[in-house]
Amino acid sequence: MTTTPPGVYRRDRRRGMSHVTSFRRGEFGIHQILAAASPGDAITNVALEYRDVLRRVGPSDVFARHIAPSSADEVRPLSEFGQDGSGGLLVYHASIGEPAVSAFLLSRPEPIVLVYHNITPAKYFDGIDDTFAELLVLGRLELESIRHRVTLAIADSKFNAEELHAIGYEDVRVIPPVVDPYRLVRMQPDRATLTHIDTTFNSPMLLFVGQVLPHKRPDLLVKAMHVAATYFGVEARLLLVGQNRFARYADAVSAQIRELNLANVHVVGPVEDARLAAMFRRAIAFVTASEHEGFCVPVLEAMAFDVPVIARACAAIPETVADGGLLLPSWAGAELIAEAIARVIDDSALRRDLVERGRARLREFTEMDASVSMLAAISEVV
Amino acid sequence: MPTDPTPASAADRSVDLDSVIAELKARIEARRLAGEYPDDLEATLDEHFDRLVGVRPRSSPALHSELQGALQELNQVRFSRARIEPDSRLPGGRMVHRFMSRALSRQIDGVLNQVEQERRVIAHAIALLGDLSTTIGNEFDTKVLQQLDDLQVRLAEQSRDVNLLEYQVAETRERLPGAAVDAWYGQDHFTAFFRGGSDDLRSRYAELAKEFIGCDPVVVLCFGRGEFMELLTDLGVTVRGVEPDQQLVTSARGRGLDVEQGLAIEYLRTVEPGSLGGIVMIQVIEHLSPQHVIDFVALAAEKLRPGGKVVLETVNPASLYTYARAFWLDPDHVRPVHPNFLEFLFREAEFSKLAIEYRSPVADSERLVPLPGDDEQTKVLNENFERIGSLLFGDQDYAVIATR
Numbered sequence: 001m002t003t004t005p006p007g008v009y010r011r012d013r014r015r016g017m018s019h020v021t022s023f024r025r026g027e028f029g030i031h032q033i034l035a036a037a038s039p040g041d042a043i044t045n046v047a048l049e050y051r052d053v054l055r056r057v058g059p060s061d062v063f064a065r066h067i068a069p070s071s072a073d074e075v076r077p078l079s080e081f082g083q084d085g086s087g088g089l090l091v092y093h094a095s096i097g098e099p100a101v102s103a104f105l106l107s108r109p110e111p112i113v114l115v116y117h118n119i120t121p122a123k124y125f126d127g128i129d130d131t132f133a134e135l136l137v138l139g140r141l142e143l144e145s146i147r148h149r150v151t152l153a154i155a156d157s158k159f160n161a162e163e164l165h166a167i168g169y170e171d172v173r174v175i176p177p178v179v180d181p182y183r184l185v186r187m188q189p190d191r192a193t194l195t196h197i198d199t200t201f202n203s204p205m206l207l208f209v210g211q212v213l214p215h216k217r218p219d220l221l222v223k224a225m226h227v228a229a230t231y232f233g234v235e236a237r238l239l240l241v242g243q244n245r246f247a248r249y250a251d252a253v254s255a256q257i258r259e260l261n262l263a264n265v266h267v268v269g270p271v272e273d274a275r276l277a278a279m280f281r282r283a284i285a286f287v288t289a290s291e292h293e294g295f296c297v298p299v300l301e302a303m304a305f306d307v308p309v310i311a312r313a314c315a316a317i318p319e320t321v322a323d324g325g326l327l328l329p330s331w332a333g334a335e336l337i338a339e340a341i342a343r344v345i346d347d348s349a350l351r352r353d354l355v356e357r358g359r360a361r362l363r364e365f366t367e368m369d370a371s372v373s374m375l376a377a378i379s380e381v382v
Numbered sequence: 383m384p385t386d387p388t389p390a391s392a393a394d395r396s397v398d399l400d401s402v403i404a405e406l407k408a409r410i411e412a413r414r415l416a417g418e419y420p421d422d423l424e425a426t427l428d429e430h431f432d433r434l435v436g437v438r439p440r441s442s443p444a445l446h447s448e449l450q451g452a453l454q455e456l457n458q459v460r461f462s463r464a465r466i467e468p469d470s471r472l473p474g475g476r477m478v479h480r481f482m483s484r485a486l487s488r489q490i491d492g493v494l495n496q497v498e499q500e501r502r503v504i505a506h507a508i509a510l511l512g513d514l515s516t517t518i519g520n521e522f523d524t525k526v527l528q529q530l531d532d533l534q535v536r537l538a539e540q541s542r543d544v545n546l547l548e549y550q551v552a553e554t555r556e557r558l559p560g561a562a563v564d565a566w567y568g569q570d571h572f573t574a575f576f577r578g579g580s581d582d583l584r585s586r587y588a589e590l591a592k593e594f595i596g597c598d599p600v601v602v603l604c605f606g607r608g609e610f611m612e613l614l615t616d617l618g619v620t621v622r623g624v625e626p627d628q629q630l631v632t633s634a635r636g637r638g639l640d641v642e643q644g645l646a647i648e649y650l651r652t653v654e655p656g657s658l659g660g661i662v663m664i665q666v667i668e669h670l671s672p673q674h675v676i677d678f679v680a681l682a683a684e685k686l687r688p689g690g691k692v693v694l695e696t697v698n699p700a701s702l703y704t705y706a707r708a709f710w711l712d713p714d715h716v717r718p719v720h721p722n723f724l725e726f727l728f729r730e731a732e733f734s735k736l737a738i739e740y741r742s743p744v745a746d747s748e749r750l751v752p753l754p755g756d757d758e759q760t761k762v763l764n765e766n767f768e769r770i771g772s773l774l775f776g777d778q779d780y781a782v783i784a785t786r
Binding site for chain 2: 127128214219222223226227230231248249252255256259260326327328329333334335336339340343349350353
C-alpha cells in the first residue's frame with residue numbers, strides 16, 4: 001500500500017499564529033455551538049478541529065444541545081454555557097433546525113460567527129421522515145432569523161456561500177472546513193478487516209462513505225452496480241459505509257439490493273475509524289452519486305489513501321473534487337456511473353492518473369491551510 | 383485483489399478526463415444501439431426503488447407490539463431509596479447525603495411508595511387504553527365489515543331488480559303498438575311483394591306528384607324505394623328524402639337522389655320554420671303513433687311556407703275491405719287514421735285549402751253481385767247489398783292534399 005507522501009500535509013502552525021496576534025490567551029474565549037454532536041458526524045469533527053486550532057489562542061470549547069454518549073468527553077452541554085465565565089465569541093455551526101439553539105443564540109450578548117455547512121433541502125425527506133423534513137425547513141428559517149446577530153458568515157464552499165447570499169447574507173467568506181484528510185491514513189488499519197477483505201473478497205472493491213440518506217443517492221450506486229454486473233459482466237463489490245439514520249430509507253436500500261440479487265453490495269453501517277482505514281486501503285475506487293453536499297470530506301480522505309475518486313458534479317462536489325477525480329455530469333444515471341466504474345476497474349493507466357490528480361488536489365487543499373484563513377477571518381471581528 | 387497503482391509521476395498525467403467521459407457516453411449509445419440493455423432500464427430501476435421507498439405507515443400490529451414493549455418497561459421500573467446516588471462534589475457531601483437519606487428515610491420511602499402506587503395505576507390505565515383501542519378497532523372493523531356486507535347484499539338485490547326492469551321495459555316496448563319493427567328482411571322486398579314493382583307505383587302517383595310543381599323544395603318523408611322522389615325530380619322539383627332504413631337510403635343515394643337517414647318527425651323538427659314548399663308522406667302516417675300523427679300536422683303547418691302543400695296518402699279505414707286485405711298485412715302499422723280526423727286536424731292547423739281524394743277502388747270482381755230481376759223484393763235486396771257494399775268495399779286509400 002502507498003503511504004502519505006512526506007511533506008504533503010503540513011499545517012504551518014507558526015504561520016497560523018502570526019495572523020492571530022490580536023488574541024490574548026485567557027482573556028477571551030471563542031466557543032462553538034452545535035445543535036447535535038456525535039462521533040463520526042462531519043460537523044462534529046470539523047468543530048473539534050476548529051477547537052484545537054482555537055485553543056492555540058485562547059479558551060475554546062464545543063457546546064451542543066444534543067450529545068451522543070460517546071462524544072460526552074469532548075463536547076459540553078449547551079446548558080453549561082456561561083456558567084464558568086465562558087464568553088467572548090460564539091461560533092455557530094448551522095446544519096439543522098433546533099429552536100432551543102436559535103433561542104439561545106438570540107439571547108446571548110456575544111457576537112456570532114456563523115459557519116454554514118449546508119442544510120439539506122427538506123424535499124429529500126418528504127414522506128420518509130416528515131419531522132426531520134420540518135426541522136430542515138426550520139433550520140433555513142433560523143438562519144434568516146439570526147442574520148441580524150451574525151457578525152461574520154463563513155461558508156465552507158462557494159455553493160454554500162451562494163445559499164447564504166440567497167437568504168440575505170451579504171459578506172460571506174468561503175473557507176474550506178478545517179479537516180485533516182490524512183487523519184485515517186495515519187491510523188493503524190484494523191488487521192481483522194484487512195485479513196477479511198484479503199481472504200474473502202475475490203473481486204475489486206468499491207467504497208462509498210457517507211450516511212445512508214436520500215440525498216446521498218446510495219440507491220443510484222446500487223442501480224449502477226446492477227447495470228455493471230448484469231449487462232457488462234463486471235465483477236466488483238461495493239461497500240456502503242455510514243450511519244443508517246432513517247431505518248425506513250435504509251430498509252428500502254437493503255430491499256433494493258436483495259430484490260436485484262446483488263450479493264456483492266453490502267450496507268455495512270457505521271464503522272470505527274480503524275476499520276474504515278482498512279477499507280480505504282483496500283478500495284480500488286471511491287464512488288459517490290451524492291446529489292447534495294456542502295463539501296464532502298470523504299472525497300479528500302479517499303485521495304489521501306491514493307484511491308481514485310468517481311463522483312457526480314452536484315452541489316459543492318465539483319469544488320471539493322476539482323481536478324482530482326473522475327467527475328461525471330450532474331445528470332449521470334445508473335448507466336453512466338456503471339460505465340465509469342467498469343472503466344476505472346479495467347484501466348490501470350486511468351487509475352494511476354486519478355491517483356496523481358488526487359494527490360495534486362490534496363496538495364492544493366492542505367496548502368490553503370483553512371485553519372489560518374479561519375483564524376484570520378475571526379481575528380477581524382474580535 | 384486489484385493491485386495498487388504504482389506512484390505516478392507528473393508525466394503520467396496524460397489522460398484527458400473529458401474525453402474519457404465522452405467515450406463512456408458514446409459507449410452507452412453503442413450498447414443501446416446494439417440492444418445490450420433495454421431502453422428504459424434506468425426508468426425501470428427508478429420505479430423499482432420508488433416502490434420500495436414509498437410511504438408506508440406503521441401497521442397497527444407493529445404499534446401494538448411497541449406499546450406492549452413500553453408497558454413492559456414501565457412495569458419493570460422499581461422506585462427505591464438505594465437508587466438515589468449519594469455522590470457529591472463537595473468535600474464531605476457524600477456523608478451529608480447519606481445522613482439525610484437515613485434521617486428522612488421514612489418520608490422518602492413514603493413518597494416512593496406513593497409514586498410506585500401511581501406507577502401501577504398509570505401502567506394499568508395505559509394497558510386499559512391499549513385494550514380499549516384494540517377493542518374499539520375490532521368493534522369498528524366488525525361494524526364496518528357488517529355494513530359493507532349489508533351494502534353489498536343490497537347492491538346485489540338492486541342490480542338484480544334493475545336487470546329485471548330493463549328486461550321488462552324492453553319486452554313491453556316491443557309489445558307496444560307502434561313500436562318499430564326491427565325486421566330481418568329488406569323493406570324493399572316487402573314493398574315489392576305486397577305493393578308491386580316501382581313502375582306500377584310511379585304510374586300510380588304521377589298525377590299526385592304534379593301537385594308540387596312550383597313548390598320547391600319538397601321533402602319526401604319515408605321515401606321507401608324513392609319512386610315519388612324520382613317523379614318530382616323528373617318534374618324539375620327540388621326534392622330531399624328522409625328514410626329510417628339504411629339499405630333504402632344507400633340504394634337511393636346510389637341512384638343520385640338527395641337523401642339522408644332519419645325519422646320523419648325527428649327530421650321535421652330540425653327544419654327551419656317556413657322553409658319548405660312541400661311535404662310528402664305516402665303510406666306513412668298509419669305507421670305513426672297517435673301523438674306523432676297530431677304532431678305531424680302541427681309541424682307541417684310550422685315548416686311550410688304559405689302556399690306550401692302537404693300530400694299524404696294512407697289506407698282508408700272507412701273501407702272494411704282494407705282490414706281484410708291490406709291494413710294488417712304490414713306488421714309495422716300502428717293504427718289506421720280516419721280521413722275525417724285528418725280533415726279536422728288540418729283545419730285546426732289553419733291550412734287554407736283541403737282536398738281529400740279517394741283512391742284505389744276495389745275491383746268489381748271483388749264486389750257483391752246484384753240479384754237479377756226487377757221486382758220490389760229484388761230491388762230492396764239490391765239496395766241493401768249496395769249499402770253493405772259501400773261500407774265493405776269503399777276505396778282502399780285516400781290522399782289528403784292540404785295547402786298552407
